[in-house]
Amino acid sequence: MKVLVMVLMVMLDLVRTDLINSNVFMKVVPSMPSHISQCLLEKRSFNLISIRACSVLCSLQTNCLLFCLKGGTCIMYSAQVSSKWPGFSLDPKEITESFDECYSNWFVNSITPSIVAENISASKSYNIYTHPENMINGFYCQRHYFFCFSTSRVNSNRFWRADLGKPKRVSSIIITTRRIYEQFSEVEITLGNSSDYNNIRFDYYEGPSPVATDISFTPTNSVTGRYLHIQSFKNNHFSICDIVILG
Ligand SMILES: *[C@@H]1O[C@H](CO)[C@@H](O)[C@H](O)[C@H]1NC(C)=O
Numbered sequence: 001m002k003v004l005v006m007v008l009m010v011m012l013d014l015v016r017t018d019l020i021n022s023n024v025f026m027k028v029v030p031s032m033p034s035h036i037s038q039c040l041l042e043k044r045s046f047n048l049i050s051i052r053a054c055s056v057l058c059s060l061q062t063n064c065l066l067f068c069l070k071g072g073t074c075i076m077y078s079a080q081v082s083s084k085w086p087g088f089s090l091d092p093k094e095i096t097e098s099f100d101e102c103y104s105n106w107f108v109n110s111i112t113p114s115i116v117a118e119n120i121s122a123s124k125s126y127n128i129y130t131h132p133e134n135m136i137n138g139f140y141c142q143r144h145y146f147f148c149f150s151t152s153r154v155n156s157n158r159f160w161r162a163d164l165g166k167p168k169r170v171s172s173i174i175i176t177t178r179r180i181y182e183q184f185s186e187v188e189i190t191l192g193n194s195s196d197y198n199n200i201r202f203d204y205y206e207g208p209s210p211v212a213t214d215i216s217f218t219p220t221n222s223v224t225g226r227y228l229h230i231q232s233f234k235n236n237h238f239s240i241c242d243i244v245i246l247g
């Protein structure tokens, strides 16, 4: 039986041989918050488990977005981990789960032409897990409010902003919304050269708020600017999970 499974895995391996090479899966820091268990899909142990075999198993699973190897076990998750995930260290009380290696296929932030956003700031976060940097290097797992940026509900001003370093030509901005709560509507993006972030509208999204979706903000003409501001006018939490800025 074991031999059969291995043969099958080798065959599948041949079919999907470009998986790792083509960056369908990207190596990420192999330390995750213990909440990752909520996104566990399956654990598989074999005598010889390779990265490639594990990637094949993950590809065969619906919703498998991350796989980790630990001592000969292939562990598959539906958690989304950005390529810039720094490993979990926000709260020292939090138990961290460590692996030998982890590979994510949620690599939105690493799309080559994506413009880097720096000097990130935002209105008050909902809690320590929902801080503004999560828009760049976040992690998110079904049913969890962690690791996206979320504002508190009572904020009158709900925004996330970043400095692009110098005026950059931006044609499109793609924002990933949260998985479970509908906290994305009446969203305006502005971009320009005024350092007080009082700039012209780039694009606007009315809603209704979708869940776990990539929303594209694409004006008719691209805009060149340095200061990027994303704001929700809706009287609710404002949650955003990832940003890709395309030139
Ligand atoms: C970030 O802000 C600092 C201080 O305002 C500034 O000196 C620096 O140029 C900014 N970085 C980028 C990439 O714009």
Ligand SMILES: *[C@@H]1O[C@H](CO)[C@@H](O)[C@H](O)[C@H]1NC(C)=O
Pocket (backbone or CB within 6 Å): 167, 191, 192, 193, 200, 223, 224, 225, 226
């Ligand atoms: C910002 O500055 C750049 C170059 O300095 C210019 O090309 C661009 O049109 C300016 N953007 C806006 C929105 O005024």
